[in-house]
Amino acid sequence: MTSPTTISEGVVVLFHYTLTAPDGSVIDTSVEGGREPMPYLHGAGNIVPGLERQMAGRVAGDRFTAFVPAAEGYGDDDGEEPIQVPLAQLPDGVMPGMPLYAQNSDGEGLTVFVVAIEGDVALLSPNHPLAGVDLTFDVEVVALRAATAEEMQHGHPHGADGHEAHG
Ligand code: ZN
Numbered sequence: 093m094t095s096p097t098t099i100s101e102g103v104v105v106l107f108h109y110t111l112t113a114p115d116g117s118v119i120d121t122s123v124e125g126g127r128e129p130m131p132y133l134h135g136a137g138n139i140v141p142g143l144e145r146q147m148a149g150r151v152a153g154d155r156f157t158a159f160v161p162a163a164e165g166y167g168d169d170d171g172e173e174p175i176q177v178p179l180a181q182l183p184d185g186v187m188p189g190m191p192l193y194a195q196n197s198d199g200e201g202l203t204v205f206v207v208a209i210e211g212d213v214a215l216l217s218p219n220h221p222l223a224g225v226d227l228t229f230d231v232e233v234v235a236l237r238a239a240t241a242e243e244m245q246h247g248h249p250h251g252a253d254g255h256e257a258h259g
Contacts, residue, residue: 101135169224
């Protein structure tokens with residue numbers, strides 16, 4: 093298997109990133125605490141669309157800043173009020189920011205996010221906690237490799253080397 097040289101569909105990309113909000117505060121970073129670069133499978137929607145689009149064509153070693161407006165990030169905030177759900181009805185260990193898979197009364201699946209926990213009640217919203225937030229990613233492309241057949245089938249990478257087990 094030949095190694096890809098540029099980022100395109102079917103390439104697993106390992107990258108470091110620092111994500112900042114419009115006020116300059118750091119939301120998340122992979123470069124502190126000895127964290128490994130994050131892998132994603134290009135073309136599979138593993139990362140927000142605005143960042144994935146700006147990754148295309150990059151090569152290992154590239155450093156760049158990607159500005160991603162909210163609409164191409166975690167979506168616009170639709171202004172809906174969070175709903176209150178007793179913690180007792182939710183899985184153990186829910187924390188703010190955590191996505192939960194739920195079903196509405198028609199049996200349709202949807203993802204909701206834990207906005208906050210107040211006493212024994214969780215506030216849940218269909219909006220991602222970063223909905224409505226314009227994002228700036230400082231990116232370093234660390235390495236590229238071809239996805240394995242299994243990764244292509246699953247639509248996500250299996251760790252840095254493609255052989256990491258998952259549940
Ligand atoms: Zn998998």
